[in-house]
Amino acid sequence: MNSFRAVERSLLQMTLLAGPGLLLGWALGHAGFGLAAGLLLFAALQMRQLLRLQHWLASRQLHAPEAQGAWQPVFDALERRRKNERRRRRVLLDALESFRDAARALPDGIIAIDDSDTIHWFNKSAKRLLGFRYPADVGNHLTHLVRSPRFVQWLGDARRDEVLMDLPSPEDERVRLLCRLIAYRPGFRLLIVRDISNLMRLEQIRRDFVANVSHELRTPLTVINGYMEALEPEEMGEFAPLFVQMRQQSRRMAHIVEDLLTLSRLEAQSVPVDDPVAMQPLLTAMLRDAQALSAGRHQICIEAAVDRDLRGSGKDLHSAFSNLVVNAVRYTPDGGSIRLRWDTTTDGGAAFSVIDSGQGIQAQHLPRLTERFYRVSNSRSRDSGGTGLGLAIVKHVLNAHDARLEIESRVGHGSCFRCVFPAARVLAREAALGDTA
Numbered sequence: 001m002n003s004f005r006a007v008e009r010s011l012l013q014m015t016l017l018a019g020p021g022l023l024l025g026w027a028l029g030h031a032g033f034g035l036a037a038g039l040l041l042f043a044a045l046q047m048r049q050l051l052r053l054q055h056w057l058a059s060r061q062l063h064a065p066e067a068q069g070a071w072q073p074v075f076d077a078l079e080r081r082r083k084n085e086r087r088r089r090r091v092l093l094d095a096l097e098s099f100r101d102a103a104r105a106l107p108d109g110i111i112a113i114d115d116s117d118t119i120h121w122f123n124k125s126a127k128r129l130l131g132f133r134y135p136a137d138v139g140n141h142l143t144h145l146v147r148s149p150r151f152v153q154w155l156g157d158a159r160r161d162e163v164l165m166d167l168p169s170p171e172d173e174r175v176r177l178l179c180r181l182i183a184y185r186p187g188f189r190l191l192i193v194r195d196i197s198n199l200m201r202l203e204q205i206r207r208d209f210v211a212n213v214s215h216e217l218r219t220p221l222t223v224i225n226g227y228m229e230a231l232e233p234e235e236m237g238e239f240a241p242l243f244v245q246m247r248q249q250s251r252r253m254a255h256i257v258e259d260l261l262t263l264s265r266l267e268a269q270s271v272p273v274d275d276p277v278a279m280q281p282l283l284t285a286m287l288r289d290a291q292a293l294s295a296g297r298h299q300i301c302i303e304a305a306v307d308r309d310l311r312g313s314g315k316d317l318h319s320a321f322s323n324l325v326v327n328a329v330r331y332t333p334d335g336g337s338i339r340l341r342w343d344t345t346t347d348g349g350a351a352f353s354v355i356d357s358g359q360g361i362q363a364q365h366l367p368r369l370t371e372r373f374y375r376v377s378n379s380r381s382r383d384s385g386g387t388g389l390g391l392a393i394v395k396h397v398l399n400a401h402d403a404r405l406e407i408e409s410r411v412g413h414g415s416c417f418r419c420v421f422p423a424a425r426v427l428a429r430e431a432a433l434g435d436t437a
């Protein structure tokens with residue numbers, strides 16, 4: 001109904017009410033009084049409609065009351081609008097309900113927190129995995145409920161894109177969790193918590209299996225190696241070349257078993273060692289080892305610019321650094337140079353670098369180098385006597401020392417393997433008393 005017709009109806013109603021009033025007034029000899037009475041009646045009717053409208057708007061009734069005159073289209077339009085709004089609201093509520101059901105059905109715990117780590121919302125699985133209570137824990141601080149120091153440190157860490165593995169559930173120690181943080185709107189993040197107990201159990205079975213197999217292989221290999229070393233190729237006559245190859249492969253097998261046992265020991269080490277480790281003797285030992293392996297084929301030097309030491313495991317650090325030095329000698333052609341550098345970083349940490357002028361590594365291999373048995377070129381590194389486990393050991397040792405491995409390399413120019421330790425792992429020289437050489 002357009003506004004023209006509404007005005008038309010109004011005028012008609014006014015005429016219908018004022019007209020008889022006017023006629024009645026004229027008949028009685030008071031035309032003015034009759035007109036006024038008619039208009040008053042008209043105004044009273046409008047007021048009644050207005051009150052009806054107001055009453056209906058204040059109620060939750062869907063259907064508008066009966067209206068007269070120009071009010072009819074207004075009531076109809078308002079009723080249509082109310083119906084549309086109700087329909088839209090129902091659709092929105094359905095969508096919200098379905099989202100809530102989906103979040104409730106998820107096996108992962110989901111917790112919405114703000115920048116101050118205050119809990120705003122969580123789903124049913126969060127209750128099960130973390131022992132949260134609804135609604136008591138909404139508005140609580142997350143670290144008041146999950147108090148593990150590892151979790152608190154991870155949550156406060158700037159590098160929040162990293163996942164937190166193997167967190168024991170505050171509800172049940174046997175349940176192991178994986179945590180991940182996702183920013184979903186400014187100032188808000190979702191904490192996703194996944195039960196990885198089965199995965200951790202399988203991982204433990206794998207670790208035990210590798211450790212047991214390596215351990216069982218060690219004794220027979222030691223015996224075989226012992227006999228091989230006792231015999232001389234010259235005594236083998238026509239089988240001499242075969243024997244040399246057997247001896248080489250048996251030595252390699254013994255190295256692989258030793259490296260696997262080292263990895264198993266590192267993986268099983270739950271409490272990180274925290275001894276003072278003197279760097280000067282360690283660097284000297286590295287230089288000695290490198291020179292012995294190189295046998296004069298390379299120029300090797302130490303560039304120790306700082307008098308800083310480390311906190312950690314001297315034995316493991318020796319093993320990690322030694323793997324880098326052995327690789328540098330192995331993969332640098334005769335006449336090349338190898339530098340062992342010990343310097344500080346801008347944030348108060350320190351770094352041990354092994355820089356060689358060797359064959360270098362193509363960029364696509366760099367991210368995978370620390371995987372077990374990953375090799376750039378299989379034949380070449382096997383010929384060089386490598387086990388494919390050296391850099392995996394380096395990575396494990398550095399992880400246990402909160403350190404990271406940075407690799408830069410250019411094919412044909414050489415490589416730089418840099419172990420970067422955080423300030424918390426670095427000591428002023430006089431504090432370190434141990435000698436790891």
Ligand code: ADP
Binds near residue numbers: 331374385387390
């Ligand atoms: P491997 O025992 O085979 O040396 P690692 O885990 O120590 O195993 O190293 C993995 C691979 O990385 C090696 O096979 C080699 O191809 C490459 N690599 C390691 N260090 C160097 C280096 N200094 N220069 C060139 N390539 C290297």
